[in-house]
Amino acid sequence: MALDVIIVGGGIVGLATAHRLLEAKPDLQIALFEKENMVSLHQTGNNSGVIHSGLYYKPGSLKAQNCIEGYHQLIEFCDRESIPYELTGKIVVASNHEQRSQLENLYQRGQQNGLEGLKKLSLAEMQEHEPYVTGVEGMWVPQTGIVDYRVVAAKLAEKIQEAGCSIHLNEQVIGITKGISYSIVETVKGVYETKLIINCAGLYSDEVAQLSQREPLDVRIVPFRGEYFKLRKEKEYLVKNLIYPVPDPNFPFLGVHFTRMMRGGVEAGPNAVLAFKKEGYKKLGVDFKELWNTLTWPGFQKVAAKYWETGMGEMYRSFSKEAFTKALQVLIPEIQEQDLVEGGAGVRAQACDRNGGLLDDFSIVEDAKIINILNAPSPAATSSLSIGKTVAGMALTRF
Numbered sequence: 001m002a003l004d005v006i007i008v009g010g011g012i013v014g015l016a017t018a019h020r021l022l023e024a025k026p027d028l029q030i031a032l033f034e035k036e037n038m039v040s041l042h043q044t045g046n047n048s049g050v051i052h053s054g055l056y057y058k059p060g061s062l063k064a065q066n067c068i069e070g071y072h073q074l075i076e077f078c079d080r081e082s083i084p085y086e087l088t089g090k091i092v093v094a095s096n097h098e099q100r101s102q103l104e105n106l107y108q109r110g111q112q113n114g115l116e117g118l119k120k121l122s123l124a125e126m127q128e129h130e131p132y133v134t135g136v137e138g139m140w141v142p143q144t145g146i147v148d149y150r151v152v153a154a155k156l157a158e159k160i161q162e163a164g165c166s167i168h169l170n171e172q173v174i175g176i177t178k179g180i181s182y183s184i185v186e187t188v189k190g191v192y193e194t195k196l197i198i199n200c201a202g203l204y205s206d207e208v209a210q211l212s213q214r215e216p217l218d219v220r221i222v223p224f225r226g227e228y229f230k231l232r233k234e235k236e237y238l239v240k241n242l243i244y245p246v247p248d249p250n251f252p253f254l255g256v257h258f259t260r261m262m263r264g265g266v267e268a269g270p271n272a273v274l275a276f277k278k279e280g281y282k283k284l285g286v287d288f289k290e291l292w293n294t295l296t297w298p299g300f301q302k303v304a305a306k307y308w309e310t311g312m313g314e315m316y317r318s319f320s321k322e323a324f325t326k327a328l329q330v331l332i333p334e335i336q337e338q339d340l341v342e343g344g345a346g347v348r349a350q351a352c353d354r355n356g357g358l359l360d361d362f363s364i365v366e367d368a369k370i371i372n373i374l375n376a377p378s379p380a381a382t383s384s385l386s387i388g389k390t391v392a393g394m395a396l397t398r399f
Contacts, residue, residue, distance in 0.1 A: 002193040003029045005395060006185050007200055008173050008208050010034030012044040012149055012381050013373060014200030015156035016388030017395075022163040024392055025399060030165040031194075033187060035172035040153035042279060043202050044381060046346035048228070048259045048267055051075070051085065051145035052379035055092075056247065056254070059112040062362040062390075067379045068113060070386035071143065077385060078147060081155050084262065085147035090242030091126055093135035095330050099246040100137050106246065107139055117142040132238045132332050144242060148262045149381045173201075176211040178369040183212075196398050197370040198391060203278040203349040209365075209372040219359065219374055220297045222352045223278045223290075224253075226270025227318060228343035231258075235339040239266045243331050248310075253348075254378075256327045267343055268328050268335075273318045274311065281345045283318060302356025351375035362387065366394060 057063035094103040121138040175186030182193040201208040244257040253272045277287035317323045325337045351359040363375035
C-alpha cells in the first residue's frame with residue numbers, strides 16, 4: 001500500500017509533525033522511520049529540559065515565532081496529557097559592564113517578541129531569586145520552565161500510534177528516489193512508496209536531504225558536543241532554578257549556565273566543542289569519515305579560521321575541570337571544583353552554510369516531493385509542536 005507521508009526521524013520534531021498532520025487530517029496514511037531502537041534517543045533525549053521563552057531570537061524569525069507559539073502549545077499539551085512541568089522563571093546575568101548593553105538588547109528583543117513580565121534586576125534583586133549569584137545587572141524572565149522532553153516525546157509517540165501512524169524502529173532510510181506521483185523510500189528492511197517525504201533526521205538531516213537530489217547541498221550539519229557537570233547533592237542549594245549568562249552574540253550558543261532538572265539535580269554547562277562524530281557523546285569518540293566530511297567542508301573551514309581562539313578555549317574547558325569551574329564561578333563564585341561531578345553530554349545538530357555561516361534560524365526547505373528540516377537545534381524541543389504545525393501546513397497543500 002502506498003503511503004501519503006513518510007517521516008524520517010523519531011525525535012520530538014518528527015513526532016510532533018506526525019501528531020499535527022493527523023490532528024488536521026486523520027485519514028492520512030503516515031509512517032515514521034527511526035534508525036534507533038527507540039524514539040527521542042539523540043537531541044531530544046540529551047537536552048537540559050528547558051522550556052524556552054523566545055527571548056534570544058530575532059523578531060519575526062522562524063525561531064522567534066515557533067518558540068513563542070511552541071511554548072504555549074507545549075504547556076497546553078502537558079496540561080492536557082498530565083505531563084509534569086514547572087514554570088520556574090530564570091535570570092540572565094551581565095557579569096561585567098561591557099555586557100550591560102547586550103543585556104539591554106536582549107530586554108528590548110524580548111519585549112519585541114511579546115514576552116510578558118521581563119524585569120531588569122540589580123544585584124540585590126537578582127539575589128532575591130538566586131541568593132548565591134553575582135553580576136553587575138540582571139534580567140528576570142518569568143516565561144521559562146523545565147520539563148522532561150523524553151516524557152513529552154513518549155506521549156506523542158503513543159498518540160500518533162493510536163491515531164494510525166506506524167512507527168518503524170531500527171529502520172534506517174538509505175535511499176530516496178523522487179517520482180512523478182510517488183517517491184520510493186528504501187530502508188535497511190524494505191522499499192516503500194509515498195506521496196511526500198518529511199525529513200526530520202536531526203544530525204543526519206543533511207545526508208537524508210542529499211539522498212533526494214543530485215546537486216550538492218549548500219549546508220552541512222556540523223556536530224557540536226555540549227558537556228555538562230552536575231552539582232553534588234549537598235551543593236544543589238546554590239541554584240534554585242535557572243541562571244544564564246548574557247550570550248556571546250557571535251555564536252548560536254547560550255554559554256555555560258545552571259539548570260535545575262525536571263528529573264532531579266542541577267546541571268552546569270554546557271560548553272560547545274566540535275564533536276568528532278555526529279553522535280559523538282564521548283570526548284574520544286571518532287568517526288573518521290564523518291570527521292573528514294566536517295573538516296573538508298568549506299563553510300566549517302571558514303568558521304574555524306575566524307573563531308579558532310574561541311574554539312580552543314572551549315576545547316580546553318572540555319579537558320580541564322578547573323577551567324570549566326572558573327567559567328561557572330563567573331555566575332556563582334562559591335562553586336568549587338570538588339562540587340562538580342561528571343554529567344552527561346548532548347550533540348547539537350548545527351547547520352553551517354558553504355560561506356562559513358552558522359545558521360542562526362530554523363531552516364525548512366521544500367520541493368514538491370520532500371520537506372527538509374535542515375536546521376532545528378535549540379529551541380526546537382520547546383518549539384516542536386509549533387514546528388510540527390508549520391510543517392503540517394506546508395505538507396497539507398499536497399492533499
